[in-house]
Amino acid sequence: MASDKDPKDPYLERIRQLKPGQLESALASFKRLLDHKTVANLQSCVNCGLCADSCHYFLVTGETEAIPAYKLKLVTSVFRKLLSLLGGLARGSEGDGALDSQMVEKWIDSLYGRCTLCGRCTLNCTMGINITRLIRIARTTLASIDLVPPGLQSTVTTAVEKGNNMGIPREEWLDTLQWLSEELQMEVGDHKAHLPVDKPGTKLLYTVNPREPKFFPLSLLATAKIFYAASESWTVSSDYYDVTNYGLYSGDDGAAGLLSSRLRESMVELGAKTLILGECGHGYNSNRWEAPEWLVAEDKFQVKSIIQIIFDYIRQGHIKLDPSRIQKRVTLHDPCNLVRLGGIIEEQRFILRNAVTDFVEMSPNREKNYCCGGGGGQLSMTRYAKRRLETGRIKADQIRKTGAKIVVTPCHNCIDQLSELNREYDLKVEIKTVSEVVADALVIEKKEK
Amino acid sequence: MSLFAVLKLGVLASVLFCLVVLTVMLLQTFTFGRRPTYAHPQGSSFAGIVYAFGLGMLPWEKESAAQHIWTYAGGILYHAGILMAMLFLATVLLRISLPATLLQAVRILLIIGVVSGVALLIKRILQPHMRFLSGGDDYLANVLVDLLLLLALTATFTETMLVPFPVIAIITFIYIPFGKLRHCVFYFYTRVLFGVFFGRRGVLPHPSKKA
Numbered sequence: 121m122a123s124d125k126d127p128k129d130p131y132l133e134r135i136r137q138l139k140p141g142q143l144e145s146a147l148a149s150f151k152r153l154l155d156h157k158t159v160a161n162l163q164s165c166v167n168c169g170l171c172a173d174s175c176h177y178f179l180v181t182g183e184t185e186a187i188p189a190y191k192l193k194l195v196t197s198v199f200r201k202l203l204s205l206l207g208g209l210a211r212g213s214e215g216d217g218a219l220d221s222q223m224v225e226k227w228i229d230s231l232y233g234r235c236t237l238c239g240r241c242t243l244n245c246t247m248g249i250n251i252t253r254l255i256r257i258a259r260t261t262l263a264s265i266d267l268v269p270p271g272l273q274s275t276v277t278t279a280v281e282k283g284n285n286m287g288i289p290r291e292e293w294l295d296t297l298q299w300l301s302e303e304l305q306m307e308v309g310d311h312k313a314h315l316p317v318d319k320p321g322t323k324l325l326y327t328v329n330p331r332e333p334k335f336f337p338l339s340l341l342a343t344a345k346i347f348y349a350a351s352e353s354w355t356v357s358s359d360y361y362d363v364t365n366y367g368l369y370s371g372d373d374g375a376a377g378l379l380s381s382r383l384r385e386s387m388v389e390l391g392a393k394t395l396i397l398g399e400c401g402h403g404y405n406s407n408r409w410e411a412p413e414w415l416v417a418e419d420k421f422q423v424k425s426i427i428q429i430i431f432d433y434i435r436q437g438h439i440k441l442d443p444s445r446i447q448k449r450v451t452l453h454d455p456c457n458l459v460r461l462g463g464i465i466e467e468q469r470f471i472l473r474n475a476v477t478d479f480v481e482m483s484p485n486r487e488k489n490y491c492c493g494g495g496g497g498q499l500s501m502t503r504y505a506k507r508r509l510e511t512g513r514i515k516a517d518q519i520r521k522t523g524a525k526i527v528v529t530p531c532h533n534c535i536d537q538l539s540e541l542n543r544e545y546d547l548k549v550e551i552k553t554v555s556e557v558v559a560d561a562l563v564i565e566k567k568e569k
Numbered sequence: 570m571s572l573f574a575v576l577k578l579g580v581l582a583s584v585l586f587c588l589v590v591l592t593v594m595l596l597q598t599f600t601f602g603r604r605p606t607y608a609h610p611q612g613s614s615f616a617g618i619v620y621a622f623g624l625g626m627l628p629w630e631k632e633s634a635a636q637h638i639w640t641y642a643g644g645i646l647y648h649a650g651i652l653m654a655m656l657f658l659a660t661v662l663l664r665i666s667l668p669a670t671l672l673q674a675v676r677i678l679l680i681i682g683v684v685s686g687v688a689l690l691i692k693r694i695l696q697p698h699m700r701f702l703s704g705g706d707d708y709l710a711n712v713l714v715d716l717l718l719l720l721a722l723t724a725t726f727t728e729t730m731l732v733p734f735p736v737i738a739i740i741t742f743i744y745i746p747f748g749k750l751r752h753c754v755f756y757f758y759t760r761v762l763f764g765v766f767f768g769r770r771g772v773l774p775h776p777s778k779k780a
Contacts (some may be wrong), residue, residue, distance in 0.1 A: 173636055184697075
C-alpha cells in the first residue's frame with residue numbers, strides 16, 4: 121500500500137512534477153466550476169472556528185488540517201488570489217493562494233484525505249456556508265488534471281468501463297439472479313417467485329450496490345422477498361443496475377454524469393415508472409439530487425429510495441411484519457448522504473419501529489448524526505485507511521453507548537466501514553441493512569394454490 | 570467648514586464607498602453565472618429560508634452553537650453592540666441627543682459588546698486551533714470593531730471623544746469590503762442559500778412529523 125508519506129509514492133511524484141500548464145488548466149477548471157452560489161459561499165467565512173468540533177476527523181485527531189474552516193481556506197485562498205480585491209490580507213496558514221504543487225498536495229491531503237463529504241460542517245456552519253460543495257469543487261478541479269487518488273480513481277474507472285464498480289461480468293450477475301430466484305422460491309414456497317430481469321413496463325426499476333451480488337447476495341434476496349410479499353411490479357436491468365456513483369466522491373462530473381445517465385437509459389429502455397435506488401447513501405444523493413445537475417436535465421420519472429418504498433408498504437398495509445421475531449436491541453446508523461444530504465430521515469425509523477421490538481437511537485442522530493468514516497470515497501482510498509479507522513472511533517463509541525446488538529444502516533458503504541469498526545473496536549454487533557431486518561420480520565402469506 | 574462637518578461628510582462618503590463596493594461584490598457573484606436547479610424538490614426552499622433565519626439560529630438547533638454557548642452568546646452580544654454603535658453614530662451625526670435612560674441602555678450594550686469582542690479576540694489568540702486558522706484580517710477586523718465600540722462608548726460620556734469615534738467609523742467602513750467584515754452582507758446571502766439547499770431536499774426544517 122502506498123502511503124501518503126512514502127517518498128517513492130508515484131502519486132506524490134506526479135503531484136510534485138506538475139507542469140505549469142497542468143496547474144493553469146486546473147485553475148481554469150476551478151474558474152469554470154464557480155457560480156453565484158459558490159462565489160457567495162467563498163466570500164463568507166469569518167473563521168469563527170465553530171465548525172471544528174463538527175468534523176469527526178478533528179474531534180478524533182485534533183489535527184488542525186482537519187478543521188473544516190481550514191479546508192475551506194485552502195479553496196478560498198485560491199479563489200481570492202484569482203479574483204478578489206486585496207485578497208492577500210486573508211493570508212494565513214493555508215499559504216498565499218497560488219495553486220502550485222504544494223497547494224495541490226495540501227488540497228489532496230485535506231480535501232480527499234481528511235474529508236468524507238458528510239456535510240456535518242455545512243449543517244453547523246454559523247454562516248451557512250456549503251463547505252461540502254466547495255470541497256467537492258476542489259476535488260473536481262483535481263480530477264480535471266487526473267489527480268484523483270488512485271484507489272478512488274480505479275473504482276470510478278471500473279464502473280465506467282465494466283458497467284459496475286465491482287467489475288461483475290454480465291453472466292455472473294445473471295447467474296446470481298438465477299440462483300437467488302431459486303432461493304426465493306424455497307424461502308417463500310412459491311415456484312413462481314423470482315427476481316425479474318429486463319422485464320418491460322414494470323412499476324419499479326430496482327438498482328443495487330454491486331457489493332450485494334458480489335459479497336452480500338442475501339441483502340438482495342431480502343429486498344426481493346419484500347417485493348414478493350408486496351406483490352410488487354419490479355425488475356432489474358441486466359446491464360446497468362449499479363446504484364453507486366463514485367464520481368460524486370472523485371469529483372469527476374463527466375464520469376458521474378455518465379454513470380447516472382446509464383440508469384436513466386435503462387429506465388427509458390425498460391419503460392419503468394419509478395427508479396428505485398437500493399440501500400446506498402451516496403447512490404441516493406448522486407442519483408436523486410446530483411444527477412439532474414450533472415446531466416443538466418429534469419428527470420421525467422420519480423427517483424426514490426427503497427426505504428421510501430418499504431415505508432409505504434408498511435404504512436399502506438401491503439406487507440405485514442412480526443416485530444417479535446427480532447428481540448435483540450437494534451440501533452440505526454444514519455448515512456450522511458441519505459439523511460443529512462438526502463432528506464430521507466424518518467422513514468427508516470418508522471420501518472424499524474414496526475420491524476423490531478427494541479429500537480434505540482444513537483446520540484446524536486438523524487441529520488446531526490456522525491459520519492461512520494466510510495464516505496467520501498475513503499473506503500477505496502487505502503492510503504488513508506489508518507485515518508479512516510481512527511476517526512471511526514466516534515461512531516464506535518456511539519454504537520457502544522446504545523447497548524445494541526444489531527446495527528442497521530441503509531447503506532453498503534456504511535456497512536463496510538461499520539464491519540471494520542466492529543472488528544477494530546470489538547463492538548460484538550451484527551450489522552444489517554434495513555431490508556434484511558424487514559425480511560426477517562416479514563410475514564409471508566402463501567400465494568401459490 | 571467645521572471639523573464636525575468634515576467628519577460627517579467623511580462618514581457619509583465612507584458608508585457610500587462601503588455600500589458601492591459591497592454592491593459590486595454582490596453583483597460580481599452573478600457574473601459567475603446562475604445555474605438552474607434540475608432535481609425535483611422534496612421540501613420547500615421557502616420553509617428552509619425561514620428556518621435558516623429563525624429556528625436555525627437557535628443554539629439547540631445547531632450543535633456548533635450548543636457546544637460553544639459562550640462563544641455563541643458572545644457573538645450575539647458583540648453584534649448587538651455593533652448595531653448599537655451604528656445607531657449611536659447616526660444620532661451623533663444628526664445631533665440627536667438621547668434621553669438619559671436611553672443613553673444608559675446604549676452604554677450597557679456597548680460595554681457588553683466591547684467585552685464580548687475582546688473575549689472573542691482573546692479566545693482567538695489563546696486557542697491553538699484558532700491561532701492556526703487566523704490570518705491578519707481576523708485580528709484586524711476584531712480590533713477595528715472593538716475600537717469602534719470602545720470609542721462609541723467613550724463618546725457617550727464626553728464630547729471630546731466625538732472626533733475619534735467618527736474617525737474609526739470611517740476607517741471601519743472603508744475596510745469592511747476588503748476583509749471578513751463583508752459578512753455583514755454575505756451572511757444573509759449564504760443563509761438564504763443554506764435554507765434553499767436543505768429546504769428543497771426536505772432536510773430542514775426537520776420533517777419529524779412526516780412519518
